[in-house]
Amino acid sequence: MPPSPSPRPHGTEPPIRDRGDACPGALRLHSAADGRLARVRLPAGDLTARQAETLADAADRLGDGHLSLTSRGNAELRGLPDGCGAQLAALLRDAGLLPSERHERIRNILASPLAGLDRHTPADVRLWARELDQLLCASNSATALSGRFLFVLDDGRGDVATLGGDVSLVAEGGWGLSGSGCPDGAGGSSALLRVGDDPAALRIAGPDVPRAALAAAEAFLAAAEASGSGAWRVRELPDGYGLTARVVAERLHAAGIEAAYVAGTAYVAGAAGEAAQVATASAPYTAPAPYVDSSAPGVIEGADGERALSVLAPLGRLSVAQWRLLTGVADADGVGALRLTPWRGIVIPGLSADTADARLRELSDAGLITDPDSPWHRIGACTGRPGCAKSRTDVRADATASVRAGTPVPVACPDDGPVPGPGPGEGEGEGVPSLAPGAPRPDKHALRHLPVYWSGCERRCGHPHGAWVDVLATADGYRVSVVRPESPPAAPPAPATPATATSRAS
DSSP states (O other): OOOOOOOOOTTOOOOOOOSOOOOOOSSSOEEETTEEEEEEOOGGGEEEHHHHHHHHHHHHHTSSSEEEEOTTSOEEEEEEOTTOHHHHHHHHHHTTOOSOGGGTTTOOEEEOTTTTTSTTOSOOTHHHHHHHHHHHHTOSGGGGSOTTOOEEEEOSSSSSTTSOOSEEEEEEEOOOSSSSOOOTTOTTEEEEEEETTOSOEEEEEGGGHHHHHHHHHHHHHHHHHHHTSOOSSGGGOOTTSOOOHHHHHHHHHHTTOOEEEESSEEEEEOTTSOEEEEEEOSSOOOOOOOSSOTTOOEEEEOGGGEEEEEEEOGGGEEEHHHHHHHHHHHHHTSSSEEEEOTTSEEEEEEEEHHHHHHHHHHHHHTTOBOOTTOTTTTEEEOOOTTTOTTOSSOHHHHHHHHHHTTOSSOBOOOTTSOOOOOOTTSSTTOOOOBBOTTOOOOOHHHHHHSOEEEESSTTOTTOOSSSEEEEEEETTEEEEEEEOTTSOOOOOOOOSSOOOOOTTOO
16 A cells, blocks of 8 residues: 655754755766666656657666666666766757756656546646646746655545655545635635645645645745755754745735635635635545555556556666567557656556557566566665665665565574575575564564565665665664654664675675
8 A cells, every 4th residue: 555654753853954965866967886877857757658768778878778766756777877967968858858957856746647547536637747847947946946855746546645745735626616615716626735744734726736836845945045954855844944834825825826724724815815714624634545556556447448557667677678668568559658656667558458458468577567466566675785885785686585485574594594595596596684683573464565675774765655664784684673654764773893784684
């Protein structure tokens, strides 16, 4: 099931940022242990087949022959040589993947990947995402946002609403003008806007959603500047400068956008600026409970007999051959488009019922995850060694060995020796990764229902939001714990002396 919110842990102090964020982009390449890394922002995860082919060419000609998918629906190229920046930028620019070089790192927009494709969709928010991207790229002030600031647009199913957005909007359908608290001119649809972890929300008319999202981001920039904290994200604002729905409502009013406050007794910031009492909300706003698992791979049944294919990349990594196969299916049998998902997957819309099953089998044969019961479903890992010098071990090799051995997490070693490995051809004879001495195992329910994420160090780059099973490499082996939204991952005991883990992290 989709992750749940990850608020700042209770009692922790917000950080003071004395520099800009170092998030990589398509133009600002990161120096990693395996070469340069480029992160290409794809608002709402949208790609045309031509753009996808361009990314394959870049990975093939300049990179290591693979593409990585991120938890924000973006794509990464690794193993890039020094001095390739201009050539990469030219490729991306020609494919329309760099609409504004000044804004390329701030185009962080997540949208429900199945919006408009299945029978459950209450609204297609992806048009809002495209308009928001255009507004961002035209805004001078938006260039001050950090590369970590995140917009989330949920179509009402609750699949991405809880993925830690700084500005989150959840679509509503069927809101009329009688007793709904919806602003005039909503036209029967609206969205609830939230900032950070504020439980309150603002009801915004559908046509105003993109402008309201940008205005909320501008309100954050004003708060960050006033605080002097250099905050990169809404949750980092210090006490006394926090961004709330009421603060954003005033900003929206100044921009001519009406908003109804949703939490207990609501108010509308009207055209004349007065706060008028309106209908009392039935309950404070809470994020919707997801009613379909959007991360599950398989065939998605849509209206009028159309189908979409949803597949996952094992540990979020695809070879160029796998990527080209996906692109070919989208071009030949779909509508020439792909959608990357925050679960490190790919959705191909627009197939016919006659071709969908055959194409899904073809993708499965190519090594992609196509079955929700696959042991690879909900298994993730950071880059690990050799790509990351900070990692204690090759966590991807260890995760692969564990999955192939039928265990999603490391197993405890018996007293008489290590657990036998999966055997030649399945991990090259390496043993199954083991738990650190005395490390507890999570209960079976957690292992069945929560994402499992393997990390090579305490930074846990790319980990899921909300509740998840944390598999952390330490100097003594792996430590496994269940992370809940109300508590941060537990830090392992510091080793007495520096130590480097092997492929068994022992």
